[in-house]
Amino acid sequence: MASNLIPEIGEFGLIGKIAKIAGPTLEAVPKLIEGIGDDCAVYRLSEELLQVSTTDILVDQVHFDLLTTPVKHLGSKAMSVNVSDICAMNAIPRYALVSLAIPPSFPVEMIEELYRGMANAAAEYGVAIAGGDTSSSRSGLVISVAVTGEVTEERIAYRRGASPGDLVCVTGMLGGAAAGLRLLMREKDIMLEHLENRETYDRNLMADLEEYRNAIRSQLLPLARLDIVKFFHSAGIRPTSMIDISDGLSSELQHICRSSNTGALIYENSIPIGPETRLTAEEFQDDALTWALTGGEDYELLFTVPKDSLQDISAHRDISVIGEITPPEEGIFIRDIYGMKIDLAAISGFDHFRS
Amino acid sequence: MASNLIPEIGEFGLIGKIAKIAGPTLEAVPKLIEGIGDDCAVYRLSEELLQVSTTDILVDQVHFDLLTTPVKHLGSKAMSVNVSDICAMNAIPRYALVSLAIPPSFPVEMIEELYRGMANAAAEYGVAIAGGDTSSSRSGLVISVAVTGEVTEERIAYRRGASPGDLVCVTGMLGGAAAGLRLLMREKDIMLEHLENRETYDRNLMADLEEYRNAIRSQLLPLARLDIVKFFHSAGIRPTSMIDISDGLSSELQHICRSSNTGALIYENSIPIGPETRLTAEEFQDDALTWALTGGEDYELLFTVPKDSLQDISAHRDISVIGEITPPEEGIFIRDIYGMKIDLAAISGFDHFRS
Numbered sequence: 243m244a245s246n247l248i249p250e251i252g253e254f255g256l257i258g259k260i261a262k263i264a265g266p267t268l269e270a271v272p273k274l275i276e277g278i279g280d281d282c283a284v285y286r287l288s289e290e291l292l293q294v295s296t297t298d299i300l301v302d303q304v305h306f307d308l309l310t311t312p313v314k315h316l317g318s319k320a321m322s323v324n325v326s327d328i329c330a331m332n333a334i335p336r337y338a339l340v341s342l343a344i345p346p347s348f349p350v351e352m353i354e355e356l357y358r359g360m361a362n363a364a365a366e367y368g369v370a371i372a373g374g375d376t377s378s379s380r381s382g383l384v385i386s387v388a389v390t391g392e393v394t395e396e397r398i399a400y401r402r403g404a405s406p407g408d409l410v411c412v413t414g415m416l417g418g419a420a421a422g423l424r425l426l427m428r429e430k431d432i433m434l435e436h437l438e439n440r441e442t443y444d445r446n447l448m449a450d451l452e453e454y455r456n457a458i459r460s461q462l463l464p465l466a467r468l469d470i471v472k473f474f475h476s477a478g479i480r481p482t483s484m485i486d487i488s489d490g491l492s493s494e495l496q497h498i499c500r501s502s503n504t505g506a507l508i509y510e511n512s513i514p515i516g517p518e519t520r521l522t523a524e525e526f527q528d529d530a531l532t533w534a535l536t537g538g539e540d541y542e543l544l545f546t547v548p549k550d551s552l553q554d555i556s557a558h559r560d561i562s563v564i565g566e567i568t569p570p571e572e573g574i575f576i577r578d579i580y581g582m583k584i585d586l587a588a589i590s591g592f593d594h595f596r597s
Numbered sequence: 598m599a600s601n602l603i604p605e606i607g608e609f610g611l612i613g614k615i616a617k618i619a620g621p622t623l624e625a626v627p628k629l630i631e632g633i634g635d636d637c638a639v640y641r642l643s644e645e646l647l648q649v650s651t652t653d654i655l656v657d658q659v660h661f662d663l664l665t666t667p668v669k670h671l672g673s674k675a676m677s678v679n680v681s682d683i684c685a686m687n688a689i690p691r692y693a694l695v696s697l698a699i700p701p702s703f704p705v706e707m708i709e710e711l712y713r714g715m716a717n718a719a720a721e722y723g724v725a726i727a728g729g730d731t732s733s734s735r736s737g738l739v740i741s742v743a744v745t746g747e748v749t750e751e752r753i754a755y756r757r758g759a760s761p762g763d764l765v766c767v768t769g770m771l772g773g774a775a776a777g778l779r780l781l782m783r784e785k786d787i788m789l790e791h792l793e794n795r796e797t798y799d800r801n802l803m804a805d806l807e808e809y810r811n812a813i814r815s816q817l818l819p820l821a822r823l824d825i826v827k828f829f830h831s832a833g834i835r836p837t838s839m840i841d842i843s844d845g846l847s848s849e850l851q852h853i854c855r856s857s858n859t860g861a862l863i864y865e866n867s868i869p870i871g872p873e874t875r876l877t878a879e880e881f882q883d884d885a886l887t888w889a890l891t892g893g894e895d896y897e898l899l900f901t902v903p904k905d906s907l908q909d910i911s912a913h914r915d916i917s918v919i920g921e922i923t924p925p926e927e928g929i930f931i932r933d934i935y936g937m938k939i940d941l942a943a944i945s946g947f948d949h950f951r952s
Contacts, residue, residue, distance in 0.1 A: 246704060246705040246706075247701065247702065247703070247704060247705070248699060248701060248703060248704075248705055248708070248733070249701050250705075251705055253731060255705075256705065256708065256731055257731065259705065259708075259709055259712075260708070260709075260712050260729075260731070263709060263712040263713055263716050264695075264712060264715075264716055264719075264726035266716065266720070267716050267719040267720055267724065267725050267726045268725045268726075268727070270720065270723045270724070270725060271691055271692060271723065271724070271725035273691070274691070274692050274725040274727055276727075277725065277726070277727050277728060278726075278727070278728050278729070282728065283692065283694065283727030283728035285691070285692060285727070285745075287642055288643070295692075295694055295727065295728065295743075295745070296694070296728065297694040297695075297696045297728070297729055297730050297741070297743060298696070298730050299696040299697070299698055299730050299731075299732050299739070299741060300732075301698045301732050301733070301734050301735065301739075302735065303735040304698075304732055304733055304734065304735060305732070336626055336628070336629070336640070337626060337629050337638065337640060337650075339638065339650055339651070339652040339743050340619075340652075341652045341653070341654040341696075341741045341743075342654070343654055343656045343659075343739055344603060346602065346603055346604050347602065348602070348603060349601065349602060349603075350601040350602070350603055350605075350606055350610075350611065350614065351601075353603070353611065353614075353615070354614055354615075354618060357614075357615050357618040357619060358618055360619075361618050361619055361621065361622050364619075364622040365621070365622055365625065368625045368626065369622065369625070369626070370622050370623045370625060370626035370629040370632065371619035371622045371623075371632070371633075372623070372629055372631075372632050372633070372638030372640070372650065373632060373633050373637065373638035373650065373651065373652070374615075374633070374652055375652050375653050375654050375741075376608060376611055376612065376615070376654075377654050377655075377656050377659055377660070378603070378656070378659055379656050379659065379739075380656065380657065380658040380659060380736070380737060381735070381736030381737060382735060382736060384654070384656075384698055384734075384739045384741075386652070386654060386696045386730075386739075386741035388650075388652060388694050388696075388743040390640075390650070390745070
């Protein structure tokens, strides 16, 4: 039997194989109406009410670097990335379980700071930290959070409901988290250089980063868009499909199109990219659009609505319409500012196993 | 500010500090009726029905050693230890979320085997594997599983309900998992010695382990006692308190007594220890009783019932009555076979951060 390594089949190849093995276990639990494949699992609580659940694992040196990440921000981010998955189902988060594997060399205060960040974020979202598990780790810090939320059956949004003609929308600004990551990596290099030359690293130099505040904030302290979910509920808007942008716009749009069996056409000049992100990209001689399409970690929402919802959607200043769902045979494209159509399949997102 | 390392305050010291920070987040969610402190968090689904949730994290070189653990068994164990926490609430498990951090050097087949073990166990318990997350790991394998179950309000068992006069009971045999661990560690040493001397290690030698089959099985492939929960439900028995034995009988009994504000007196000659475990202890010139009291990982249930339930309980051949709950001022003691009373507080359980 040929033995493949995981990087060869990639994260989504692995998920496919896992889903095949785990799938049959769903038959025993009819109330579990959605298993692996969307942002959350879905469990029926009653005729109207559904429970949605998700889990995300954050690993030292893969998802974060403690040299550039205040541990309190890390705690907040661990909560936010999970709540973001709950939001992607158009649901309200309720409670969280937290598992930590901690190197024994960590001071207790550091774990308290981590939890303070988590508790602050939880309070912000109205989530209860209900329990968890702690263990020592023989290597780096690992944080695994699971969050459970609720939504009525008539409000829930899956990835698979988009139809040709629907508007493609995103919240907030994209590419900011990628810009923030570049800035932090550069700062880390400077810090390490200082250490190597046995010079002191002046933390006040960080003040120079003030002008990049928003970008660094979107990388270190992303906020789940629960405000948008609440706007949907109060305005009576139900997205026909929704996903959160954790791996970059391109990859997430492809998830929606594949699940919905549609194509899509989006427009470069409609993609919301902040001036700070453009400036940073210029400085790094990189491309802000590529960051928006593939950078990931923005934790904004990508969703579709019927065309006649345009007015309702436009009422919110933080939502941009970036294109339209098309029939599947038309493929998934972006039209750039020169009018060229570029196949988004050629522009893929972040893969933890391949990076 | 003095900076403590985690091993100095221990696992329970850390949990206390965490509970203090996470506690206030519960206020926002009145339906979350039990947070950190029992085997599961408890969330109210309706007037009668409660949801219980738990999570456990298993870390390479802390909880398992891939040299002596078939990865399929590891998958099964990761599911069972969580289901065991659900059982400790007298609840029925429903669905699981699985997070993995995987070294990129792992063959895909190994993760499939891990999932096969998990799916087998899930099918055994009637649990649906509903979703999860996968990430690469820069070091060892980390498995975090969260399981959710259900129980009616009139059936749920907490740690805190024991009263003086109640009978103290355990299921199955204790100390078997500790015996299995010793045997596997010895086998590993033999294996490594062979490798060092560049001799081939004959896997068939493992056949010699056949006589220790049960002990090794309880270490590698523990089963959550869902059968006991179903017996309780069908026989109309509600334990006044319950906990699963993950850290050893001594530590778990102290948890029940501390939560219930009681003492307890148990009897050495009533503690169920299998002949194989005694034989193994003799071979290792160790003490089988100590393994039962502090070895941990047996995943049997420790519970209390009112004295008048004795007849109902006795109907089950796999339940042993080992003692009695006493008033708090009488302390927590074990009476040994010579009639001596020994303070159990002096005999503590397994602490992941101190071992």
